Amino acid sequence: MANVIEVNNVYKAFGKGENMTKVLSGASLTVEKGEFVSLMGASGSGKSTLLYLIGGLDRYFNGNISVCGMDIGKMKEKDLSAMRLDKIGFIFQFYNLVQNLNVEDNILLPSSVQGKSKAEMEAKLTEILRITGLTEKRKAKPSELSGGQQQRVAIARAVIGDPEIILADEPTGNLDSNAGAEIMKLFSEINKEKGITILQVTHSHKCAAYGDRIVELVNGRTDAGAEEEAPAAE
Numbered sequence: 270m271a272n273v274i275e276v277n278n279v280y281k282a283f284g285k286g287e288n289m290t291k292v293l294s295g296a297s298l299t300v301e302k303g304e305f306v307s308l309m310g311a312s313g314s315g316k317s318t319l320l321y322l323i324g325g326l327d328r329y330f331n332g333n334i335s336v337c338g339m340d341i342g343k344m345k346e347k348d349l350s351a352m353r354l355d356k357i358g359f360i361f362q363f364y365n366l367v368q369n370l371n372v373e374d375n376i377l378l379p380s381s382v383q384g385k386s387k388a389e390m391e392a393k394l395t396e397i398l399r400i401t402g403l404t405e406k407r408k409a410k411p412s413e414l415s416g417g418q419q420q421r422v423a424i425a426r427a428v429i430g431d432p433e434i435i436l437a438d439e440p441t442g443n444l445d446s447n448a449g450a451e452i453m454k455l456f457s458e459i460n461k462e463k464g465i466t467i468l469q470v471t472h473s474h475k476c477a478a479y480g481d482r483i484v485e486l487v488n489g490r491t492d493a494g495a496e497e498e499a500p501a502a503e
C-alpha cells in the first residue's frame with residue numbers, strides 16, 4: 270500500500286548555542302494510506318514537534334518529510350498552505366473553535382476559505398453532522414456544548430474537506446475518559462468508513478490502543494528509526 274507519510278532521518282532543534290534544545294535526532298516514520306497510528310512518548314519528547322513538521326506548520330528541519338508524495342521541505346509556502354488545506358485535517362487538544370460562530374458555520378469554515386458556498390456544501394454538512402452526532406446541535410454556539418461535543422465539531426471541520434490525513438495532537442487530552450472513548454470511536458469510524466489516514470499524539474494507552482499500531486518517540490527518535498540503526502545481531 271502507498272505511504273502517505275514518510276519521515277526520514279529528521280533532525281530538529283530549537284534555539285542556538287548554549288540555549289539549543291535538540292528535539293528530534295534522526296526520527297523516521299512511515300504511515301501507509303488508511304492506517305491509524307498513535308504516537309506516544311514522554312512529555313517533551315518531541316511528539317507535537319514531529320506532528321507539526323509533518324503538517325507543514327514548521328518548515329525548519331533537517332532530513333526528509335514527504336506527505337502524499339510531496340517533499341514538503343522543498344515546497345514553497347504558498348504550495349504548502351494549499352497542500353495543508355487540501356490534504357490535511359488538524360485536530361488540537363483545545364478544539365480551536367470560533368466562539369461567535371455556530372456549529373455548522375465552524376464546520377464550514379475551511380470550505381468557505383476554499384470559496385465553496387453553504388448551498389454547495391449542504392449535502393456534505395448533513396452527512397458529517399450525522400456521523401459526528403451533531404445534527405440537533407447545528408445552530409448551537411461552542412459555549413453551549415460539552416467538551417466532547419466541541420471536539421466533535423473540530424473533527425467534523427477537519428473531515429468535511431475530505432482530507433487524506435488527520436493529524437491530531439492530544440485530541441482527548443481535555444476530556445474525561447467517557448468523552449475520550451467517544452472521540453476514539455469516532456476516529457475509528459472515520460478511519461474505517463472514509464479511509465482517512467490518522468496520526469494521533471496521545472499520552473493515554475487506552476486511546477493509543479484504538480489505533481492499528483503505536484510508535485514511540487524516545488531520545489528524539491522513533492522506535493522504528495531506532496530499529497533501522499540497530500547493529501546486526503551476531
Ligand SMILES: Nc1ncnc2c1ncn2[C@@H]1O[C@H](COP(=O)(O)OP(=O)(O)OP(=O)(O)O)[C@@H](O)[C@H]1O
Binds near residue numbers: 290310312
Ligand atoms: N517553539 C519552541 N521554542 C523552543 N522550544 C520548543 C518550542 N516548541 C517546543 N519546544 C521544546 O521542544 C521539546 C519538545 O516539545 P514538544 O511539544 O514537541 O513535546 P511533546 O512530546 O509533544 O510534549 P508534551 O507531551 O508535553 O505535549 C520540549 O523540550 C519543548 O520545550
